[in-house]
Amino acid sequence: MSRQLQARVPRGMRDILPERMIRRRYVIDQVSRIFEEFGFEPLQTPSFELAETLLGKYGPDAEKLIYQAQHAGGKEELALRYDLSVPLARLIAMHRGQLHFPFKRYQIAPVWRAERPQRGRYREFYQCDCDIVGTTSLLADAEIIQLIHALLSRLGFKDFTIHLNSRKVLNGIGRYSGVPADQLGSLYRSIDKLDKIGMERVQEELRESQIPSEVISRLAGLLQIEGDVRSVLGRLSKELAQDSEGRQGIADLEEVLCYLKALGVPDKQLDIQFTMVRGLDYYDGIIYETSIEKPKMPSITGGGRYDQLIGLFMKDSLPAVGTSFGIERIIDAMEELNMLPDSVRGTVVRALVTLFGPDQAAISLQAAHQLRQAGIHTELYFKQSSLKSQFKYANRKGIPCVVVIGPDEAEQGKATLRNFMTSQQVQLPLSEMPSQIRRWIGN
């Protein structure tokens, strides 16, 4: 065939080899299971959207990162999915009549962003979202927050805190401090940088935005109220007594906290943080993100209520609430911290059936077939070589059990089973292999 090519992948993209893929899939399966326990339905949108669907939604800096695509003779301008939210809004507008509302869906799927590649960050990566569309009930907000708690706990994370805030409360704080209505947006943008640049620099930015310094200091006071969730809200509600939107935001948070208490989400894993803004413009109710202490991950989930986004694609918007999980970082952290159970091995194979000699090929095939029918993931060794090298292969690959059928065993309808984890070895009738292997590998 033609000239030999250098085998490469595009910059910022990667192959996921079996060992890592098995671990990755374990986490994704766990996450899907929890979503479904909560009644979220799976769905799929195409990887491509019309460019017009995506452009103008993420701001100019993000827009530069969108991949565009075309084919010979194609007349449409196409773009690769940049997140899962805009496609959801588009889908709901298109299929509204076929869906049951409130519509709960989850999606775990790749998105593409041409960001500067760096360690652990790729240009193709998975996003993981769940959303509830079509209800303003705060039970829905509470359910999403409970789901965050349940999911991270079930995966084995312990030291995490869910930080709550409300865009309504933020508006109230802004107004009460004296920030003009048309400057609330730049107020959010400045506060959003607090973690990165510190309170002093934020105050400086606000001064540069022509916000008077007495306003800024009043604002700084309110933003920095600290304490347990209930006392923080109590103190703020006294300050905002005159602001109806602010009061509403506080009442919303109190109602959600009450639901979370009924569900046994411990107060100590919740935190009201008025300085948490969530960058995206489209949030308009309660917002939340989650930080994990170990490994340090400042924002492993992010979400909130966005009642207007879907209105981009249809006349009457639909209220919506949801969250994203940083699934790539969750997977990395779980690998790093050895949070995966022992049953998640580097191979799917649980038993290797060895090949003794040409005359034993048929019986080895049959033994492998029998194990497979019993649901045991089985590999048949294809090459006639010494048992030693077949054992070595199993060992190197991490296959826990090996089945040997030599001429003697074949004659008696038996097999010798070896457990690599314990070095145990037994000889037993072929029909008893599956249950013995299951006892050894524990399933």
Added chain:
Amino acid sequence: MSRQLQARVPRGMRDILPERMIRRRYVIDQVSRIFEEFGFEPLQTPSFELAETLLGKYGPDAEKLIYQAQHAGGKEELALRYDLSVPLARLIAMHRGQLHFPFKRYQIAPVWRAERPQRGRYREFYQCDCDIVGTTSLLADAEIIQLIHALLSRLGFKDFTIHLNSRKVLNGIGRYSGVPADQLGSLYRSIDKLDKIGMERVQEELRESQIPSEVISRLAGLLQIEGDVRSVLGRLSKELAQDSEGRQGIADLEEVLCYLKALGVPDKQLDIQFTMVRGLDYYDGIIYETSIEKPKMPSITGGGRYDQLIGLFMKDSLPAVGTSFGIERIIDAMEELNMLPDSVRGTVVRALVTLFGPDQAAISLQAAHQLRQAGIHTELYFKQSSLKSQFKYANRKGIPCVVVIGPDEAEQGKATLRNFMTSQQVQLPLSEMPSQIRRWIGN
């Protein structure tokens, strides 16, 4: 927000809504499970490859269907995955040192082709491949064919036939008939059209290729040998007694048939078909495809041995054998023929917890939580509305069980459970709900 957009997807692409997604995922899960029973490992390649990796591999007609992509300031020429074979070859060349050989992998993933959209055919669709790389053993060929048989049987297909041939045998037939070596390629291309255009038109094409008519008639005679698998090979082996490659091809097929017999694959589901060529140039050993009678699907799988393909990306090639399953058509057929078990419903939700009134919100939340912890997929109704309309919602959505906790029940720590499939209704302590629901839904 800005002007309202018309919600559309690109031509030839589609959303998959939950009802269909649940059925689809059931099939894909079954298929993955069988692959893993056979010891194939999962892996993932990026959706994008460098354009140079894909171009020149599929022929000029196919090449026009490849999607190209770019991002602002990007310097690489990128293309979207067109199949799963070329990326596999590229991956093996890149990661050879990290893999255990023989390397068995499966992949079920989307590919993109800008074909003319038509009913049931999309520009983004899933391919489903399994391959064994690094062994020339015919046990591997037999294993792939056995897997095809096991997989289709397990999914519930009955009237299917696996058609076998060998490129070596085809070469032998061509040479024996007198086709010059440099015309074997165009011979294959003509025979490949047999199903579509018939033997007469094929002979005409061969005449147009300057192949003498006595050669053509000898060829037609050989190609049309019919009968059961063993007698067909027996007859041909007499004719090709002088052609060593042809003889080798026949011996290969006989060895594989012998393995398949040991595995209990019935002869009547196998067929030697010398006119079956498989279009792709890169096959060089045994080849196979599968036809299903009901629903009529002439080629639901296609595969074979290709010992040179990987050599495109590295100095020493590696022998390989594998097959593709037409997973999209398999899913469509299983939906059409109602081959999915009753447990595959239009929703993941198994129980709806109703909301009686504001005072019952906490207890309803708790009940939902309890069911979820017991692994029962549960939805909580978010709106205070009549029980009748909550029941209607469950019914319309196909949720089999409803849990009602009114003030009386709440006081006694009880719930009323209703089974929509049988109209049964029972009142019982909250703690007994999970087991009762499991009995009803049968898992």
